[in-house]
Amino acid sequence: MSRVLVTGATGFVGRHALQPLLEAGYDVHAVSSAPAASPATDGVTWHRADLLGDPAGVVRDVRPQRLLHLAWYAEHGRFWTSLENLRWVEATLALVRAFAAAGGERAVCAGTCAEYDWTTGAATLAEDAPLRPATLYGTAKHATHQMLDAAAPELGIALAWGRVFFLYGPGEDERRLVGSVASALTRGQRALTGDGSQIRDVMYVADAGAAFAALVGADVRGPVNVASGEAQTLRGVVEATGRLVGRPDLLDIGALLTRPGDPDALVADVTRLRDEVGFRPRVALEDGLAATVEWWRAQPPTS
């Protein structure tokens, strides 16, 4: 039985990778700096570690054959420019070096659509589209991929790099689009949004977790878009959320300005994920939004 170590395993995406990895037959080890927050997943072995302080220790203890590295700084609004990105680059390089030194064979890491050039106006972004990150976050992720890709032969590992597009689902930050709309409407409050004309590739977070689990078990190397491949207007997403809550009357679409420089369309070409990894999203937008709304309904009221 092959052993896999999952970092960021209590995170928005990571918690959804655990069950698919168990079902694929892996001996699943998960690392978190706060195991108290661990999702209750029978069969997962949890390890407490601070990857920023000691990135190598947990790898030396677990000696996994495969690594799914999802941990990164993700504080909403701050992660685009935070210097924490540099600390996570340092930790990631040290983690993957230690993984390789301990006999690791295949590493899968989380990249981002923010690595791509968003100014080309391309209808869809395939993995070989121009890369030109405009933020420290995108730059740090892109630089990490370049380095690990160049180092993979010397490390003696296979490397796949999942470029995540736009995700939504239970546990999403309340300041992000679906989170803000769903949390407001389920509390009977108005939800103010931009005009929603932007076209985005949105994926249900559990599908993203399952896609990463599939990447762990695949042979594919290099960048792979982790996305739905479907173009949605944000207005459509917001309106569907309003219908599902049953309070479309509380929507105030167009009340907020669109951020300057926000591109009209960001949609992934998912040919690699579909044909080379063999993964297809299972959760339709309407179903994913319904589950998200249910999750927000179940949250205790905030003060």
Next chain:
Amino acid sequence: MSRVLVTGATGFVGRHALQPLLEAGYDVHAVSSAPAASPATDGVTWHRADLLGDPAGVVRDVRPQRLLHLAWYAEHGRFWTSLENLRWVEATLALVRAFAAAGGERAVCAGTCAEYDWTTGAATLAEDAPLRPATLYGTAKHATHQMLDAAAPELGIALAWGRVFFLYGPGEDERRLVGSVASALTRGQRALTGDGSQIRDVMYVADAGAAFAALVGADVRGPVNVASGEAQTLRGVVEATGRLVGRPDLLDIGALLTRPGDPDALVADVTRLRDEVGFRPRVALEDGLAATVEWWRAQPPTS
């Protein structure tokens, strides 16, 4: 008096940056893992530190306003592909973060001409030429620059990145071109070289050290080629070395094969270094080679 910390200060280039920095009026602090090897330079304060083990400590102790970071893994033949490159990326990010946190204002780091795309056939490489490193070394340097450049506003520092081309001079590794020819001829041994048809930008190492010292004192940000701007054939360099030793008869030019993929020409556009930094190389090729030959003559015979 502004305080500058120099890393790699006992290295091939670094030792030549100290005197120009002293002459420019800096309070010069130098760090080395082996201060016993320190060049005797009156007025320099030496610190012993292992930058790979504790990159931040020396910065917290010295609290410099300026940083000249030249230290990197440079083992001949190995540095192109070594995983030590990743360790130096980690150390460099941590070092510059600590420098900024301790009040640092301006950092100058060493990049490389190996960041450029060597396959374009361009007559000269300006700083905005396409970047496409073909090696782990070039990739690691390029990635580090991308990240530090993107992080500079958050770090609150100015960053300049000196892209070094081809250097020669005293102390050069005996397995590099000028080092191998000069060491062989001064010992009365034959020197075997390739056909020498390649055109390269070669700079005397003391000029490179002085150029970096000038970069520390300049206002320029971003990449700056550290090079002579002059095109030399390697054959011309080798033949001049033969004449200066007085043993051109020992040259066997064309005895070795040229490495596959070695580009025909690599010459820097030095407009930025000349006009924006105000630096011009002081040592003509003939004089630099003469000094190099003298240095080899003074070396004790090897067993």
